[in-house]
Amino acid sequence: MTPELISLDHGSGGKIAHRLTAELLLPLFDNPILSDLHDGAVLTLNGNTRVAFSTDTFTVTPLFFPGGDIGELAVNGTVNDVAMCGATPLFISLALIIEEGFPMAELTRILESINRAANAAGVTVVTGDTKVVPKGAADGLFINTSGIGLIPEDVRIGSTGAQPGDKIILSGTMADHGMTIMTQREGLTFDSAIESDSAPLNHMVAKILAASSNVHVLRDPTRGGVGTTLNEIAESSQAGIVLQESWLPMHDAVAGVCELLGFDPLYVANEGKLLAFVAAEDAEAVLAAIRSDTYGREACIIGEVTAEHPNQVVLETRIGGRRIVDMLTGEQLPRIC
Secondary structure, eight states: OOOSSOOGGGGSSSHHHHHHIIIIIHHHHOOTTGGGOOSSEEEEETTTEEEEEEEEEEOOSSSEETTEEHHHHHHHHHHHHHHTTTOEEEEEEEEEEEETTOOHHHHHHHHHHHHHHHHHHTOEEEEEEEEEEOTTSSSSEEEEEEEEEEEOTTOOOOTTOOOTTOEEEEOSOSSHHHHHHHHHHHTOOOSSOOOOOOOOOHHHHHHHHHHOSOEEEEEOOOTTHHHHHHHHHHHHHTOEEEEEGGGOOOOHHHHHHHHHHTOOGGGSOOSSOOEEEEOGGGHHHHHHHHHTSTTOTTOEEEEEEESSSTTOEEEEOTTSOEEEOOOOOSOSSSSOO
16 A cells, blocks of 8 residues: 655665555556666667666765765766666766755866766766755755666666576675765764775676676666665566575675664665676676676675575575575665665
């Protein structure tokens, strides 16, 4: 039953956000393109040209944080969503919602960051919009970006493609971005500095696709983290997933912050990592390709797809037990992207 009021939980990427999509958005706008519920839409033009299109809005607070800022995050987030469709991102839009009284120096700094991030990703800002709202109506600055890219003819990547036997590769450590935002927001300091993993992943995806034609699913585990993203894939593919707890990569400092603050790192957002579902015979080649990329040096295999327990993600613990990894319930940390 749809609640009468929107809560922060509706933006979490977890169960409540999915219920909003299933009960309100899809019934109104349902079509075969939208119902795939991938990171971006795959459009076919002129009969054979396939294009990936995605849009996202960024409301992160604070606007500046170790490892990035809202501008870099906006470019990388949209570039990555397009890349997860197997596309080469080409063009992005940029829309700014600016609060009255926002410092021009900070806006300039953010725009310069956007320019650097676009250049690093190899995309061009080609259109946009600027709105100014009264003081107190936008918490400084919100950014919307949309992106478009071309999908090679022989690439077929989708949320429904996971197959029993596939190996699951995570391109690096979990929870870096979410915990960076959390510690900055709360003014927490620790002996070991942590920073956001915000990064463009399109160059990594190109290496992956060059290494194997048996890549079945690509996703970047942002809101809801690795755990929620894997649940989405398991449900879409009608498959089971088995994770090995001892294989999950995480920086010691981030693990310590998660333990101290009571966060499950499987549900903490990442902004520069991807999950790749690859046929077992090509897994090592794809892993090597990812590790050859600047942002994939800590990549590892974290589990596999199984025909058992379809629609469920199961974690094999370090002590030999098993537990179900469900989709995120509620909102662990709002305004992280």
